Amino acid sequence: MTSTAVPPQTLTRLPVYARVLDDLVRRGVVTASSVELAAAAGVESAQLRRDLSHLGSYGKRGVGYDVAELRAQLRGALGVGRRRGVVVVGVxxxxxxxxxxxxLVPRGFEVVALVDVDPQVVGTTVAGVEVGDLADLPRLVAEREVSLAVLTVPGAAAQDALDAVAASGVRSVLSFAPRALTVPDxxxxxxxxxxxELQILSYYLPPV
Amino acid sequence: MTSTAVPPQTLTRLPVYARVLDDLVRRGVVTASSVELAAAAGVESAQLRRDLSHLGSYGKRGVGYDVAELRAQLRGALGVGRRRGVVVVGVxxxxxxxxxxxxLVPRGFEVVALVDVDPQVVGTTVAGVEVGDLADLPRLVAEREVSLAVLTVPGAAAQDALDAVAASGVRSVLSFAPRALTVPDxxxxxxxxxxxELQILSYYLPPV
Incomplete structure (x- = not known):
């Protein structure tokens, strides 16, 4: 399978399906219909069948999907089992x-580096990892084979953090900053x- | 405008547009084309025009959108300016x-209650709010006019927390728990x- 096979909207649902399959395996379930899987994932069954067809999984009429086989396909597509190094920027x-x-670890991610700009925080140990200085990011990324970054800095610092992360060679970034960022090429x-997320939820609430 | 006027997928993009408009107002921009707005929001301009049409905003050919007016419409739709009480479950x-x-506060949300089950944590003060016991949730929700809950409990405790929140009368919940939850009626x-989110990002990375 090439990395362009799965449409982006489908891709966002695959981790949800993988979680549902993990649950079924834990409970010893061997086969499941698209209707059952869709209900557990909170999507329409036609949507689920279409999404899974992008992985080459079609299920059998009257039988459904083989839970173990489908789980293996999803894990393969999502790279579970490989190990990806993550740097957290902002401690x-x-x-x-x-x-x-x-x-994170069960889904193939390991936080291998933490960086901050605050001298009070740099040098402390969090979750078994020593906090480095943001200025050391290029070295840490190379030495510890970091492939993803999580930005947990204040909004005002987010663009600089993103630029620093990109300059250090990291190509995949998850940002918690509540602002639009200019994404480097x-x-x-x-x-x-x-x-x-709260705004979306509160749209449905009665007015206050 | 009724609360059913905006399709769910459009609704998820409105906070992004609102943030873009906030930025433009700060920079003193008076009008903006759909192409400019769409680029700042990271969507196609046809998509943006369609989304905004659900708010009754169409822009003027050759002029674009009135930034202040569009911002006011978005803020109205999203309820910015009202104040919603939030309880955080899991400290x-x-x-x-x-x-x-x-x-949170600039976008209309105020954390008015915190609850936990750990006796070491209950009674401490975090961000100016005393942490209550989960068992006191119904009283806290009523007294402090809580309308949304954020679940920041471990995965294994998430279903119980969701059920407790629902039983206390809260109807809108944001969960950080990495598991499928059974959502009360x-x-x-x-x-x-x-x-x-990291799995989605790593799909595009080279294999390791």
Whole structure:
């Protein structure tokens, strides 16, 4: 399978399907219909069948999908089992939460470097990793084989952090900064914006 | 405008547009074309025009959109200016990060309650708010007019936390737990899964 086979919108749903399959394997379930899988994933079954067809998985009429086989295909597509090095940029509460987050390792990620600009924080140890100086980022990225960065810096520092990360050779970045960033050429950026998520939720609430 | 006027996919982009407009107002920009707005928001201009048409905003041919007017429409649709009370459930590093996050208040959210189950944490003060016991959630929700909850508990505790939040009358929940949750009737749930975001990003990386 080439890396262009899966449309971006489908790609965002694959981790959800992988999680559902993990659950089923844990519970000893051997086969599952598209309707059952879709319900557990919170999507329409036609959507799920279309998404999985991009992986070459079609299920059998009247039987459904082989849970173990489908899980293996999803894990292969998502690179689970490989190990990706992650640098966390910004070691405040959020950076500490990401660095300490036990859910990364089972899905193939390891926080191998932490950096900050605060001299009070540089040199301390968080989740077993010594915090380095942001200025050392290029060396840390090379030595520790970092392939992804998580930006947990204040909004005002986010563009500089993104530029520094890109200059150090990291090409995949997840930002928690609540602002639009100018993305350097060749870099893939995804953003998590907590206030935006709350705004979307509150649209459905009665007016206050 | 009724609350059913905006399709869900459009709704997820409105906070991004609102942020772009905030930026333009700060920079003193008076009008902007759909192409400029779309570029700043990272979407196609046809998409942006379609999204804004759901708010009744069309722009003028050859002139573009009135920045101040469009911003006011977006803020109205998203409820900016109202104040929504938020409870944070789980006061670890991530809960502390959410409670301390300065980006919430400007977008209309205030963390008015924190709860945990750990007796070591209950009674301490975080970001100016005393941490309550999870068992006190119904009282806190009623007294402090909580309308949204953020779940920052470990994955294994997330379903119980969601059920407790729903039982206390909160109808909008943002979960950071990396697992599929059974959503109680009448509750709107959105999820942020850091490992899933990294999986999506790493799909485009060269194999390791």
């Amino acid at each position: 405040g509460n959020l950076g500490r939460a990401v660095a300490s987050y036990a859910g 060749g870099v893939a950026l995804r953003s998590v914006d907590v206030a935006a | 670890g590093n991530l809960g502390r990060a959410v409670a301390s996050y300065a980006g 009448g509750v709107a749930l959105r999820s942020v899964d850091v490992a899933a």
